[in-house]
Each structure stands twice: as structure tokens, then as C-alpha cells.
Amino acid sequence: MFVEEVPKKSNANSSTIYFTSSINLTARPSRINHDVDVQPVAKKAKINYNLNDLMTAQLQSNDSQQSSGPLKSSQQITLERLTSKRLLDLSKEGPVTNFELPKNYESKNNSKKNKQGNTPGTKKILSAKRNLNSYFEEERNLVSINSILSLNYQYLDQYDYLSSSKKNKKEKIFRPRIKLCCICSNVSNYARCHICGLFFCSIRCNRVHQESRCN
Amino acid sequence: MSQFIIVDNGSYNIKSGYSTFEEPMIQSNSITKTKDGSIYISNDYRNTNNHSGIIFKRPHDQGNLVSWETEKLVWDYAFNEISTQYITSSKTSKSKSKTMDFSSDSEIDFKSLGLILTETPFQLPQLSINTDQIVFEEFEFQNYYRCIPQSLVPWTLDTDIENDFNLIIDCGFNATWIIPVIYKSVYWKGVKKLPIGGKLLNGLLREFISFRHYDINEDPILINTIKESTCFMAANFNEALKTKEANYCQFILPDFKTTTTGYVKKNDGKPLQDNGDLQSLNLVDERFVIPESLYHPEIIFDNSPNNNSIIHSTSFKNLSDLVIESIMSSPEIARPLLSQNISIVGGTSLLPNFSERLKTEISKELPQDWKIKILHNDYRNDLTNWYGGLILSQSDIIDNITISKQDYYEHGSNWCQKQFGFKNI
Structure with a gap:
């Protein structure tokens, strides 16, 4: 390890520096343990060398602090869980939705070329069963x-108890719910x-x- | 110009074909197991008679292409079909002077072909990378372009003005997507999803009929047939509910003597010429209440067994709300243009009266002086995406946006995802 990532929150002024050299530290590994001032190198997690990813990560963390507001309330989480369970x-x-294919199952059409995967990568994908x-x-x-997951809940009107100012209430569209009888689907008024x-x-x-x- | 194969990889049907084809071939994107235990790939199950108790195994899970061990078999089947078709059609059209690219035993050589493939918006990057790997390393295509199906729709429209701003509403099997496409590139900030599609409507219909009439839990194909032949969007839901007797229809269930699929009884006053064997379903309000859940999602949740007060106090956004949201999150100058260039695609939008209803619902919400226009398309709604790909493959742009096998092996699959994947919002 010759390069390590500067911890994001450690130094606000040097936010443009992504990497620092740590050659001197790693050059004398045996003595590190005795030296109190040196950071524990062994604890360092994996290093991300991809500058692009780091930048987007940083941008994202700045964004989320400003715009995304309060975290989801527990009520919101319950709602999402209930609705997605119903949708699923x-x-x-049908009552059964999946079945195992017999081992080495192949169609009649391509009997000639039935090896699973030409390369290690595709072999892994083709037998993943995840x-x-x-x-x-x-x-x-x-x-x-988060943006991928939240797509599924766009149709739920978000609870926003913490910032429910008058302005928010005005913007909210009110539409009467349709209430249908659970037996005959007539309108059930009351x-x-x-x-x-x-x-x-x-x-x-x-x-x-x-x-x-x-029940 | 190189030859392309265009694959619209929907979670219900694969629409595929060579770029010389007049129309796509449609293959069911599934592997099925019938009651007697035999396994069929893709369309093969249609040759059997009794579809009761059939089990579908689909490579897509909630729209994401997850299971490649299934999809590989289906693709092999699909490619085999279209290549057979390709060879026979080129044999008849061209004379013997041109030598064939293929040997006679319908061996397909993808090494000289390009592929245009569609996948759901906001696919998990890892899954997209899997797809890229399979395309290049397993099938060994020469050129490759991957995009979301809705971004192909603008290509099917003729005039130049209409091409620049488009709002695509794709009501498919898994979900309904609302996607603004500006200058032929997707405006990711405006993309909205309503997780209600054909699959969910089928489930709802199954619940209704199983409760009121017969238990049809084990007949997914029958449910789909009933939906396709009887359901429609009500022009005015409350009116339709008041006069629901007018929409009475009788669906004859399969008896495996006269019909194996079931059909709607024609309303010509004649009594059924049955000898007591025919069973029928009397459908009235089911026909329009179920599609109505696109506009009133509470229909799905209110009468569910595990009812909860949280759900009762939630308000849901319906299809028109999300369309408005999508338009309003676009750049201000583009908004009226989007509302004038709405295209409706996807299999579920084949429900009768779908586009008229959508138009009335949207016009209730938008400013009065905005024009709302739903563009007419020459193609069937569920095939439009494929035709878009066909037209794209014939234009010059395709050479600039595809990735070649050499590029892939040089830069790797992560780079590939950077080229094709969604831009982070």
C-alpha cells in the first residue's frame, strides 16, 4: 500500500486532496506497533483508487446533507414494507413461482454447444442462481x-411530519379515495x-x- | 453497414429480429413446467393443450434481469427462431448468387453481427455488467448498444419537430414507466415509476375471480386471457360503476372439447348451445375495476387481507399524478412541449380506451391553455420499442454509439456500464 485515501471528514480545507503517500509508514512495518503516534495502518480498509467514484461519493454526501432532509420515519418504513409485500x-x-431446472438441462435446439460459459466470468454468471x-x-x-430503491415508492405520498408547514399542505393534492365494497364492488359510502x-x-x-x- | 439483431427484452415477451425483418418475432420470456412435469422453453408450451397448473420461471425479477441461467436458454431459443426465419426469408428474396453467411444447419455466427438490447431503467449496475459480459463473452457479438426500451420510441415518429421532446408512458408487464426523452436522450430526473403493470392486474383479477367465482389460482394463462379479452379502461369510472350492468359479459371457460383457451360469449341473444358442460364466468364490474387501479391504487390495498390503518390513511399518487410530476420536473421551457408529445407504449396499454382515459385525466391537472396530444403510432403498442430499434439500426448514428468487442476487451465491463448506464441523479 503506497497510497491511501484521506478520510473525508478529517480536514475540511484539504478536500481537494484525495490521496496521500504513506511510503514512509509502510516501509518500517515492524516498528509501527511500538510507535504510539503512527496511525494503525493495519486497520485501513480497502482503498478505492477510482478517482471518479470518490468524487461522486463526495458530491453525493454533500447533496444528501443539504437536500434529502430528515430520514424516513418508522411509519414510512412500515408503509413501504406493507405495500411492497402486497404488491409482491x-x-x-401462481401458488408456485419457481422451480429448479434439471441439472445440465439443455434445449433440443443447441445440443452441439452446451458448455456453460466460455470464460470464467460468464461461467459464474450462468450458474449464479441468485x-x-x-x-x-x-x-x-x-x-x-437510494435513487434506485426509492423509485418503487414514488407513488406513495411521503409523510413529512417534521417539515409539515402550511406551504406543504397547500401543495398536497387531495383526491377522494374510492371505497369499494369488498363483496360486490359497489361504492361503499360510509x-x-x-x-x-x-x-x-x-x-x-x-x-x-x-x-x-x-378474520 | 453491419447487420444488427434487435432484442427488446421485456419481462413478459421478447421481441426480437434481424434489422432486415419487416416485423419482430415474439417469444415468451419464460421457461415453463406443466403439471405432468415436462419443461418447455419460451413459446413451446403453446403446443400443449392443458395449461392448468403451469408454472412460469421468468428470468426477470421485478423488472430486473436477474437469472441468466434461465435467460440464456430463452435467448438461445429466440436466436434460433429468428435465424431460421432469416435464412428462409433471404433464400426466397435473394437469388442464389449471393452466398450465405451461415452454413446450412442454421448455425448462427454472431461474430459479424451487432446487437441492440433493451433493459429496464435504473437496472442495478451489477446486473447490467453481467449482461454486458454475457453479450460479449458468451454470444460474442461484434457491436453492441444497450439502452432503455422507451428511449427507442422517438425514432418511430416521423417529423423532426416531434422527435425532439417526447414523454413516453410505457405500461408494461412489470410496471409503468413515465420517461421524458429530450433530444433523444433520457432526462433521468423526470423518470417516474408506478409499480403497477400487467402482472399486478393479473394478480388482482385472480383474487377477484377466485373469491367470487371459481378458484383459478393455478391458471395464470387463463387469467391473462380473461384480462386481455374482457378488461377495459372506463371512460368515467363513477358513471360506469352506476351503470355497471351494461358491461355484463359472459366468459366461457375452457372445457377442452370446444375450446382450450376460453372465449367471450358473443352478445347476440342466442342461448348457449351447451349440453350442460360449459362453465362460464359472469363478469360485470371486474372488467373495469381492475384496470382502474392505475388511477386509484387504493383498490389494490384497501381490500387486502392484511389491512392496516397506515395504509388507510395514506394517499397514493396515481398514473396521472406521476405524469404531471414528471412533466413538472423537466426544464420549464420543455414542459408544454412534453405534454404535446405523449407516446403510449407497452402491452398493458392495449387495454381498450387506455389513451383516451389518460388524456382526460391529464387534462384535468395541467394548465388550461396547454395542449395535450397523444401521438399516433403506426405500430402496435407493445412492439413500438422494437421498431424504434429497427429504425435506429438503419441510421448513421448507430455507428457512433455502439461499443465494439475490441473496445470491450480493452476497457472492461465497468467502462461499458459507464457508457450505457443511467446517469446518476
Whole structure:
């Protein structure tokens, strides 16, 4: 290790310097432990040599301090979890959504060339069998991961309790919710099951509802 | 000019074809397993009769191309199909004087071909890098251009003025994307996503019908057929709900003697000529309530089993809200231009009355003096992206934006992602 990254927050004035030489420190590794003044080199994490990535990381951290405002409230997180669970449930195409392919399964069309992967890289990709979440986990530290993830929740009106000034309230569009009876899909103007909160439109539907759906 | 293969890699159907093709070939982007345990790749399952209990394995997960071990098989199938088509068509059109690039056993040589590939907006960079690696190292294409499908749409429009500012609304299988394209490049800040698409509508329809009529949990294909043949966008939802009896229709379920797919009974007054075997679904409000969830997402959440007060007090943004947001986040001077150049693409937008409804909803929200125009397209909504790629492959620009195999091997896949990936916002 000849070059190391200057810790971002250590020195505000020297924010334009990304790297510093540490040749002198690493040249005498055995004595470092005895020397109190020298920083513990061994603890240094991986070094990112990509100047571009560093710059975007820095820009991003500046941005987030200024604009993104308060963190998500716990209510917001619950909401996102509930809605995405519902969406996932509906997106399933049947009770079983996945199955294992038999080993070395190949189509009849290309029997001649069935080796999995020409290069080590593609071999790895073609036998990965990973799901989306594991990729998300892996990319947790990615600069743009928040903008990718938040796309999924753009349709939820964000709770903004901390900065709910009058101005915000004015901008908010109000649209009446459509309330449909859970049995017959008529408009349900006023009634809602006191146990589970689903809508119903008439006493008859409520009776059906309590016999079937209410739990 | 080099020959291209254009692949619009949707999460439901792959639209693929050579750049000499008149129209794309459509392959289902899936591997299926039927009830008796046999496995079919892509379209092959259509040759079987009984689709009940079929299981779909799709390479896409929530729009992201995740599973290459599946996708590779489907691509092999698709490329085989289009190459067979290519060889037969060139045999008939051209005389024997021109020697074929291919040997006769339909061996495909990608080394002289280019590829135009689409992928979902904001794909995880790691997944895009995987794709690039497969394209160059596994299929060994010579030239390669990767983009989001919606950015190809402006190429299908004729006049020069219309080409500069476009708002693309892509209502597909996985989600609905709203994408402003300015001077043919995507304006990433304005990109909006509504996670409601054909797949979700299918799920909702399944829930409705399974509760009210028969349990059709195990028939994804039947559900899709019912949706495609009966559902529509209501012009005015509240009116339609009041007079819902007018939209009564009867869907005949497959009995595997007269029909294997099921069909809508024609409303000609004749009684069914059945001998007691035919089962039917009586559909009334399902037909328009389900597509309505694009404009009232609370339909999806309100009547779900795990109901929660948090959801009840949330307001949702619907399709038109997001369109307005997308327009308003664009540069001010471009806003009225965007509202005049709306293009609608994607399979779910084939629902009857889709574009008319969208127009009325948007016009409620935008300033009164702005014109709202939905551009007419010569192509079917779900194929427009492919035709865009076709036209792009025939223009001169394509030589400047593709990446060649030599470039890839020199700079690597990270560099490739920098060229094609979304710009961070």
C-alpha cells in the first residue's frame, strides 16, 4: 500500500486532496506497533483508487446533507414494507413461482454447444442462481442505490411530519379515495367492518363478508 | 453497414429480429413446467393443450434481469427462431448468387453481427455488467448498444419537430414507466415509476375471480386471457360503476372439447348451445375495476387481507399524478412541449380506451391553455420499442454509439456500464 485515501471528514480545507503517500509508514512495518503516534495502518480498509467514484461519493454526501432532509420515519418504513409485500403477493403468477431446472438441462435446439460459459466470468454468471435481494444486499454501498430503491415508492405520498408547514399542505393534492365494497364492488359510502376494516355497502354484503372474508 | 439483431427484452415477451425483418418475432420470456412435469422453453408450451397448473420461471425479477441461467436458454431459443426465419426469408428474396453467411444447419455466427438490447431503467449496475459480459463473452457479438426500451420510441415518429421532446408512458408487464426523452436522450430526473403493470392486474383479477367465482389460482394463462379479452379502461369510472350492468359479459371457460383457451360469449341473444358442460364466468364490474387501479391504487390495498390503518390513511399518487410530476420536473421551457408529445407504449396499454382515459385525466391537472396530444403510432403498442430499434439500426448514428468487442476487451465491463448506464441523479 503506497497510497491511501484521506478520510473525508478529517480536514475540511484539504478536500481537494484525495490521496496521500504513506511510503514512509509502510516501509518500517515492524516498528509501527511500538510507535504510539503512527496511525494503525493495519486497520485501513480497502482503498478505492477510482478517482471518479470518490468524487461522486463526495458530491453525493454533500447533496444528501443539504437536500434529502430528515430520514424516513418508522411509519414510512412500515408503509413501504406493507405495500411492497402486497404488491409482491399479487405479482405471483401462481401458488408456485419457481422451480429448479434439471441439472445440465439443455434445449433440443443447441445440443452441439452446451458448455456453460466460455470464460470464467460468464461461467459464474450462468450458474449464479441468485435472487434479486442478494444483488441488492451486495450493492448496498452503491452511490445511486437510494435513487434506485426509492423509485418503487414514488407513488406513495411521503409523510413529512417534521417539515409539515402550511406551504406543504397547500401543495398536497387531495383526491377522494374510492371505497369499494369488498363483496360486490359497489361504492361503499360510509360503512366499514369494525373488526378488519374492509368496506361493505349493505347489510347483506356485510353478512357475506363476516361469513367469508373477515378474520 | 453491419447487420444488427434487435432484442427488446421485456419481462413478459421478447421481441426480437434481424434489422432486415419487416416485423419482430415474439417469444415468451419464460421457461415453463406443466403439471405432468415436462419443461418447455419460451413459446413451446403453446403446443400443449392443458395449461392448468403451469408454472412460469421468468428470468426477470421485478423488472430486473436477474437469472441468466434461465435467460440464456430463452435467448438461445429466440436466436434460433429468428435465424431460421432469416435464412428462409433471404433464400426466397435473394437469388442464389449471393452466398450465405451461415452454413446450412442454421448455425448462427454472431461474430459479424451487432446487437441492440433493451433493459429496464435504473437496472442495478451489477446486473447490467453481467449482461454486458454475457453479450460479449458468451454470444460474442461484434457491436453492441444497450439502452432503455422507451428511449427507442422517438425514432418511430416521423417529423423532426416531434422527435425532439417526447414523454413516453410505457405500461408494461412489470410496471409503468413515465420517461421524458429530450433530444433523444433520457432526462433521468423526470423518470417516474408506478409499480403497477400487467402482472399486478393479473394478480388482482385472480383474487377477484377466485373469491367470487371459481378458484383459478393455478391458471395464470387463463387469467391473462380473461384480462386481455374482457378488461377495459372506463371512460368515467363513477358513471360506469352506476351503470355497471351494461358491461355484463359472459366468459366461457375452457372445457377442452370446444375450446382450450376460453372465449367471450358473443352478445347476440342466442342461448348457449351447451349440453350442460360449459362453465362460464359472469363478469360485470371486474372488467373495469381492475384496470382502474392505475388511477386509484387504493383498490389494490384497501381490500387486502392484511389491512392496516397506515395504509388507510395514506394517499397514493396515481398514473396521472406521476405524469404531471414528471412533466413538472423537466426544464420549464420543455414542459408544454412534453405534454404535446405523449407516446403510449407497452402491452398493458392495449387495454381498450387506455389513451383516451389518460388524456382526460391529464387534462384535468395541467394548465388550461396547454395542449395535450397523444401521438399516433403506426405500430402496435407493445412492439413500438422494437421498431424504434429497427429504425435506429438503419441510421448513421448507430455507428457512433455502439461499443465494439475490441473496445470491450480493452476497457472492461465497468467502462461499458459507464457508457450505457443511467446517469446518476
